[in-house]
Amino acid sequence: MTDIARIQDFQRHVGATMKVQGWIHNKRSSGKLQFLILRDGTGFAQAVVSKAALSEEAWVSLEKAGQESSVEITGLIKEDKRAPGGFEIDVKDATVIQSTHDFPITPKDHGTAFLMENRHLWLRSERQHAVIRIRHAVIKAFRDYLDDQGFTLVDTPIFTPAACEGTTTLFGVPYFDEGTAYLTQSGQLYNEANAAAHGKVYCFGPTFRAEKSKTRRHLTEFWMLEPEMAFAHLADAFEVAQNMICFAIQRVLATKKLELERLGRDLTRLEKVKAPFPWVHYDDAIKIIREKGSKTEWGSDFGGTDETVLAESFDQPIIVHRFPSAIKAFYMEPDPTDARYSLSADILAPEGYGEIVGGGERISDPDLLLKRLHDHGLPEEAFRWYIDLRKYGSMPHAGFGLGVERFVTWICGIDHLREAIAFPRMLYRIYP
RNA sequence: UCCUCAGUAGCUCAAUGGUAGAGCGUUCGGCUGUUAACCGAAAUGUUGUAGGUUCGAAUCCUACCUGGGGAGCCA
Known part of the structure; x- marks a missing residue:
């Protein structure tokens, strides 16, 4: 044979x-x-x-x-x-x-709607094949990096109880006699419990957002990699993020060059990405985008265009840090030197690909955490377990979440998130 | 939810009030180094749906449906 x-x-x-x-x-x-x-x-x-x-x-x-x-x-x-x-x-x-005939996707031009309708067949094309292989290489690189740094994979639940961060719209599903369960929007709170058990942990899984966002940067179901570290501060977490990103890019350049070339990716843009990434204070970021014509005021989050404008001012990914506490989640540690700011940061990719990482240091003081819960109108009872983490051996800890599809979209240099996952789930599209 | 654009052959599009077309794909035939191969022939239509205006509607009007892009929101 x-x-x-x-x-x-x-x-x-x-x-x-x-x-x-x-x-x-x-x-x-x-x-x-x-x-x-x-x-x-x-x-x-x-x-x-x-x-x-x-x-x-x-x-x-x-x-x-x-x-x-x-x-x-x-x-x-x-x-x-x-x-x-x-x-x-x-x-x-x-x-x-x-022997087959009439395969719908011919070697000629097709529109997006038609290709999405035939996503199950479109995946066979050279471009889609290349993207999915790069996605695989990226995920394996992330995991290899974290595993080598002593992180333990501990996955977090997808069904969560009603009360979560209270910031985004969640998908509800009937859950026996318990009423409605919600599909997770982040594994982070559970990651904190796991970090107290294992030191350095990460979870990797799907995340769901029921926002009616209809842009090239949004999916209703996307995959997020979330490391969390005990005895760590904001800078420690983002050093891991930065180094992990550089490691993944080097890995893809080394093992998936053929695929990148097939996608027409400008390799020099990726080869240029090197640590350390510049740290940009929120105040300076606001200053930069307002000088370039943005109407965004101090105290609000950036719009999609703001992120693009900001990232274009640098040739590396940038770490924007110390967002105002008012626009961040209840668990963000305030900056000890000025409580108006939080110990939080986002990493913005170059070339207009926007936010790929968000994270920060979590509140470690139980009294402050309780106060923040109340300020945000969240039910204390639902967070009893989360408060326990601060009662029994609290410590400074920090982590971040990385959106896999956004990262892959950037690495591949493609223009829409929907091609970075085999079967994208979007507003108005759940077939095939 | 709002703004915007678009729905005509399997696909990508043309036809701007007067006979519904082209390219690609498909099928058949030709060709021993093709690169989106090429050459010849054939088949392919409820013009998104419903109503209206008109002698006549793919074309104008109204509503709805479906989808693309964007905003807000979010990551």
């Missing part, structure tokens, strides 16, 4: 006769010669079929097979400058597993 070769490993198999299992991605034919673009999940490669080299039956079945027919191809793997990618397979035998 012939060994199976993966297209991404063709270089290693030059000179060998092997089998490829995959699909016909595209085809050109020229009389007694057919050129197939095969894809096998690991990559794309050209197969050359000359009529004389295989049986009449195999030749005809390949000739009849349309785009996305599944096939098993056996042949000699060789290097050839004329082939896209530089390698090709000289076909000696072929079996068409399923």
